[in-house]
Amino acid sequence: MKINFSKNAWMGFSCAVIIFSQSSCAQKEPNSLKKAFHDDFLIGTALGTSHILEKDSAANKLIISQFDAITPENIMKAEVIHPAPGKYDFNLSDKYVAYGQKNKMFIVGHTLVWHSQMPAFAQKIQNADSLRMFMTDHINTVAGRYAGKINSWDVVNEALNEDGTMRESIYYKLLGENFVKEAFDLAAKADPTAELYYNDYNIEQPAKRKGAIALIKKLQASGTKIDGVGIQGHWNINDDNLKIIEDAITEFSALGIKVAFTELDYTVIPNPWDLKGADVNQKFEENPLLNPYPKALPDSVDTKLAMRYKDLFALFLKHKDKISRVTFWGVNDGHSWLNGWPIKNRTNYPLLFDRNYKPKKAYNAVLELKTKM
Numbered sequence: 001m002k003i004n005f006s007k008n009a010w011m012g013f014s015c016a017v018i019i020f021s022q023s024s025c026a027q028k029e030p031n032s033l034k035k036a037f038h039d040d041f042l043i044g045t046a047l048g049t050s051h052i053l054e055k056d057s058a059a060n061k062l063i064i065s066q067f068d069a070i071t072p073e074n075i076m077k078a079e080v081i082h083p084a085p086g087k088y089d090f091n092l093s094d095k096y097v098a099y100g101q102k103n104k105m106f107i108v109g110h111t112l113v114w115h116s117q118m119p120a121f122a123q124k125i126q127n128a129d130s131l132r133m134f135m136t137d138h139i140n141t142v143a144g145r146y147a148g149k150i151n152s153w154d155v156v157n158e159a160l161n162e163d164g165t166m167r168e169s170i171y172y173k174l175l176g177e178n179f180v181k182e183a184f185d186l187a188a189k190a191d192p193t194a195e196l197y198y199n200d201y202n203i204e205q206p207a208k209r210k211g212a213i214a215l216i217k218k219l220q221a222s223g224t225k226i227d228g229v230g231i232q233g234h235w236n237i238n239d240d241n242l243k244i245i246e247d248a249i250t251e252f253s254a255l256g257i258k259v260a261f262t263e264l265d266y267t268v269i270p271n272p273w274d275l276k277g278a279d280v281n282q283k284f285e286e287n288p289l290l291n292p293y294p295k296a297l298p299d300s301v302d303t304k305l306a307m308r309y310k311d312l313f314a315l316f317l318k319h320k321d322k323i324s325r326v327t328f329w330g331v332n333d334g335h336s337w338l339n340g341w342p343i344k345n346r347t348n349y350p351l352l353f354d355r356n357y358k359p360k361k362a363y364n365a366v367l368e369l370k371t372k373m
Contacts, residue, residue: 033352033363034068036370040320042106044069044327046263048335052096058357059331069106071262071327072096073337076110077117082138085121090145097149106325108262109150111199112139113183114157115169128174135171135179136186143190152195152325154230154262155187156180160200164211180215181224188225199230199262204241204248216255228258228324237268237301237308242315249315253322261316263329265350266308267338268301269293291346302349306361309352313366332357 033043045067052075054060063070074080075092082088100107113135125131143153159167159180166172171179180198187196203212212229219226229252235241252259270290293301316323330336334355338348352363 031367031371033066033366036367037326038068040317041323042069042325042327043067044071044106044108044325045331046071046073046327046329047096047099047331048073049075049092051331051335052092052099054099059335062353062357063331064103067105069108069325069327070096070100071108071110073329074117076142077114078122078138079117079119081142082122083119088141093142093146097146101149106151107149108327109143109146109153109194111154111157112143112187113155113171113179115167115171116158118170123170125170125174131170131174132182135175135183139183139186140190143187143194147191148193150191150194152197152227153187153191154199155196155226156183157199158201159198160203160208160211160215162202162205162208164207164209164214166211177215181219181222184219184224184226195227195258196225197228197230197258197260197262198226199232201232201234201263203229204231204245206244206247209248209251213251213255216252216257220255226257228260230260230262232329233261233264234329235266236271237266237305242311245312246315246319249319249322253319258324259319259322260325260327261323262325262327264326265329265336265338266305268297268305268349269346271342287343290343293349294347297349302361305349306365309362310365310369313369317369328352 037043043066045063047063047070050056051059051063052072072093075096080089081093097107099105122131122134125134143150156179159169159172161167166177175182184196187194198212198216200208200212202208216226216229231245231248231252249259269292297305313326316326328351330351332353332355333339333349333351336348336350338350339346349360352360352366354360
């Protein structure tokens with residue numbers, strides 16, 4: 001059974017059988033992100049395999065208490081779910097959907113069409129008909145299996161270059177720009193009830209944003225269903241980009257679509273050559289100078305991270321009528337992909353919970369925005 005959510009629909013759990021006053025409820029319920037922002041937007045997290053299988057009780061308790069939306073980190077990407085021609089592996093994706101249903105969460109599917117993490121056989125396709133056949137079968141099978149169960153799909157992921165032009169991916173080279181429309185049309189037919197999003201990193205940046213807006217307008221003009229845009233939000237603690245983010249929120253919302261922040265984290269350690277974005281194919285050699293906090297995060301940096309998140313969520317609250325969901329890309333610091341990207345074996349601290357699942361200064365700073373209102 002599919003759970004229908006809107007950003008205002010999640011009201012948390014009732015106090016108890018005994019009827020308390022509203023103030024008594026607030027005092028007795030523990031603080032959590034999902035309760036603090038339940039009238040504003042959904043608060044999500046990305047789940048890894050261990051979370052889906054509930055192998056860590058501390059992680060599971062944190063996920064259930066803090067978040068009301070989930071996204072699969074890797075297990076619904078094509079290389080995992082569709083490893084060979086005509087062969088699908090739904091073991092983990094079925095468990096992921098069941099986890100969301102059991103815990104009454106908003107369930108995101110990630111992702112149907114992406115040039116990266118494709119199965120090996122699909123990467124070798126050399127003609128348009130074969131690639132179109134792969135894409136059609138993949139979307140029909142995966143989106144069709146979870147029709148009525150997945151609340152929102154990231155239909156196409158990262159189709160644009162930094163200058164806003166189309167990325168020279170296998171899909172673009174063989175099918176042209178129209179592959180985006182084809183993917184969205186297939187997804188809409190496979191599951192007419194799911195929300196359909198275009199998802200990308202750096203699309204808050206002016207040039208790439210312009211390209212994304214043009215792409216979305218073309219889809220809309222052709223009659224293709226697109227419900228929203230996902231701004232990933234892989235940012236650096238030293239970024240001064242709130243005005244750019246605000247412009248992106250208002251410009252995308254002006255298209256009549258929802259805006260979600262789908263993969264939020266702030267790196268607190270240096271990136272080589274001031275690297276921006278989230279291209280998983282970028283790799284660099286290990287360097288001690290680029291791993292400055294291997295044991296612990298200095299208090300001054302922890303405080304700076306807290307202020308970054310506080311200012312960001314203040315902006316989100318300002319535009320809560322336009323934002324459907326804010327999803328963190330990881331449950332806690334130890335789970336974050338940024339520990340291994342773009343350099344392996346580093347120690348990063350990009351999220352609201354530390355490696356022991358304890359709330360950091362950033363968590364408290366974000367919650368204070370609501371408690372002081």
